[in-house]
Amino acid sequence: MGNMVRWEPDSRGRLEQAALALYGERGFENTTVAEIAERAGLTERTFFRHFADKREVLFGGAGGLQELMVGAVADAPAATSPINAVMAAVVAAGDLLQERRDFARRRQAVIVANAELRERELIKMATLASALADALRGRGVHEPAASLTAEAGVAVFRVAFERWVEAPDPSDLPSFMRASFDELKAVTSGE
Amino acid sequence: MGNMVRWEPDSRGRLEQAALALYGERGFENTTVAEIAERAGLTERTFFRHFADKREVLFGGAGGLQELMVGAVADAPAATSPINAVMAAVVAAGDLLQERRDFARRRQAVIVANAELRERELIKMATLASALADALRGRGVHEPAASLTAEAGVAVFRVAFERWVEAPDPSDLPSFMRASFDELKAVTSGE
Numbered sequence: 001m002g003n004m005v006r007w008e009p010d011s012r013g014r015l016e017q018a019a020l021a022l023y024g025e026r027g028f029e030n031t032t033v034a035e036i037a038e039r040a041g042l043t044e045r046t047f048f049r050h051f052a053d054k055r056e057v058l059f060g061g062a063g064g065l066q067e068l069m070v071g072a073v074a075d076a077p078a079a080t081s082p083i084n085a086v087m088a089a090v091v092a093a094g095d096l097l098q099e100r101r102d103f104a105r106r107r108q109a110v111i112v113a114n115a116e117l118r119e120r121e122l123i124k125m126a127t128l129a130s131a132l133a134d135a136l137r138g139r140g141v142h143e144p145a146a147s148l149t150a151e152a153g154v155a156v157f158r159v160a161f162e163r164w165v166e167a168p169d170p171s172d173l174p175s176f177m178r179a180s181f182d183e184l185k186a187v188t189s190g191e
Numbered sequence: 192m193g194n195m196v197r198w199e200p201d202s203r204g205r206l207e208q209a210a211l212a213l214y215g216e217r218g219f220e221n222t223t224v225a226e227i228a229e230r231a232g233l234t235e236r237t238f239f240r241h242f243a244d245k246r247e248v249l250f251g252g253a254g255g256l257q258e259l260m261v262g263a264v265a266d267a268p269a270a271t272s273p274i275n276a277v278m279a280a281v282v283a284a285g286d287l288l289q290e291r292r293d294f295a296r297r298r299q300a301v302i303v304a305n306a307e308l309r310e311r312e313l314i315k316m317a318t319l320a321s322a323l324a325d326a327l328r329g330r331g332v333h334e335p336a337a338s339l340t341a342e343a344g345v346a347v348f349r350v351a352f353e354r355w356v357e358a359p360d361p362s363d364l365p366s367f368m369r370a371s372f373d374e375l376k377a378v379t380s381g382e
Contacts, residue, residue, distance in 0.1 A: 081381045122313045144350045144371055149378045151350065155342035159335045180335055187340045188379045190272045 012050045014040040016103065019057040023110040028054070028117060058107055058117065062124045066131050069093050073135035082141045086132060086153035087181055093157065094174035101164075101173075108165045129154045156180045203241045205231040207294065210248040214301040219245070219308060249298055249308065253315045257322050260284050264326035273332045277323060277344035278372055284348065285365035292355075292364075299356045320345045347371045 018039035022031040033054055037044045051057050072089035080088070097104055111117040132150035141149065160180035164173045209230035213222040224245055228235045242248050263280035271279070288295055302308040323341035332340065351371035355364045 083378050083381050119310055119314060122317050123310060126313050144354060144374055145378050147350045148346060148371065148375045151346035152343065152375065152379060155339060155346065159338045159342065163335060180339065183335055184339045184343065185379050187272075187274050187336050188343060188376050190274050 011040070011042055011046050015042065015047055015050055016057055019054065020103070020106040020110065023058075024106060028058075028110055028114045055117070055120065058110065059120060059124065062128075065093055065096065066128050068096060069128065070131050070135045073132060074138060076139075078139075082136050082139070082145060082149045083152070085136070085139065086149050087156075087177075089132065090153050090157045090160075090177050090181070091174045094160070094177045097161070098173040104161075105165050108162075125154055125158060152184060156184055202231070202233055202237050206233060206238055206241055207248055210245065211294070211297040211301065214249075215297060219249075219301055219305045246308070246311065249301065250311060250315065253319075256284055256287065257319050259287060260319065261322050261326045264323060265329060267330075269330075273327050273330070273336060273340045274343070276327070276330065277340050278347075278368075280323065281344050281348045281351075281368050281372070282365045285351070285368045288352070289364040295352075296356050299353075316345055316349060343375060347375055 015036060019031070019036045022035055022039060031054065033044055033047050036054065036057075037047045040047075051060060069089035069092065072092045073085045076085035076088050111121050129147075129150045132153060133146045136146040136149055137143075156177060160173070160176040163180070164171065164176045167176075206227060210222070210227045213226055213230060222245065224235055224238050227245065227248075228238045231238075242251060260280035260283065263283045264276045267276035267279050302312050320338075320341045323344060324337045327337040327340055328334075347368060351364070351367040354371070355362065355367045358367075
């Protein structure tokens with residue numbers, strides 16, 4: 001450290017951009033934290049102030065997303081049906097991710113290319129489904145309805161998200177989610 | 192090897208029993224192949240004739256189960272709706288697993304106790320959902336209906352299986368699956 005500690009505006013965002021660029025160019029497994037920091041024009045120390053490791057750049061947002069979704073289920077009006085409470089949570093997540101489409105697209109490409117990251121993503125989704133089922137039980141929903149509703153919500157979330165990420169034009173994620181939910185209703189009713 | 196090669200009746204079944212007993216007693220991670228073979232009264236060589244490694248004792252059946260389910264989707268009559276084709280696959284899997292309830296129960300307890308095995312199980316379930324979605328697309332089902340139907344089927348499968356494994360009496364797995372499917376229909380229709 002020199003005499004003066006410079007304040008780096010949006011160092012977290014710069015590190016994210018640098019990491020995604022490098023993961024895309026040379027693969028997640030072949031990128032080091034030192035390289036990410038260098039690309040961002042920052043130090044490794046700064047990297048570790050924002051992220052525990054290079055995987056955290058990709059998964060650091062999952063906790064906040066889950067908290068938002070669990071909160072949406074818990075806060076839905078008492079008269080709301082379980083599936084509509086979960087849908088409110090999924091759409092709330094869509095509103096948030098919508099703001100970060102470029103990040104979401106590039107992140108998805110990195111994850112699809114790496115088996116270990118795909119596994120980590122599956123674990124995050126399973127954890128999310130458990131947390132949503134818990135939140136539904138907290139609303140008095142019994143089993144197996146709570147687990148099935150939560151799993152259905154996560155399936156809608158994932159399928160809609162993947163279609164949105166691959167869509168050529170930057171369409172509206174919450175509307176992909178509503179369409180995916182309507183499709184699930186149609187398929188389960190046997191149409 | 193001695194002068195005489197003894198034929199060991201059901202050595203595969205004995206190795207499975209020994210492995211599950213040891214995994215339950217001391218944990219999957221603390222059990223060696225040598226110990227499994229010894230408990231079964233067989234040699235390590237015999238173990239490796241049946242299983243690639245100690246994890247294979249738990250996951251060796253997944254490929255056959257997936258093949259059975261994909262076949263059931265592909266072979267469903269042309270007029271069968273996508274969700275009913277997937278349900279036929281789920282119930283076919285239930286018929287098979289039903290025969291092995293004791294193995295399924297003990298296997299589940301081992302998997303729940305070990306993070307690495309839980310991840311492996313998640314991966315198998317995601318692979319199964321992909322394979323079922325493929326089989327539906329082979330029947331002319333478009334996206335996102337194919338993926339959503341497959342995910343819904345796997346959710347029904349998992350939730351019903353977990354309830355059946357935990358049930359105090361050895362009830363009929365296919366009927367758990369049909370009940371779970373009816374429940375999914377009820378929750379997605381917002382009841």
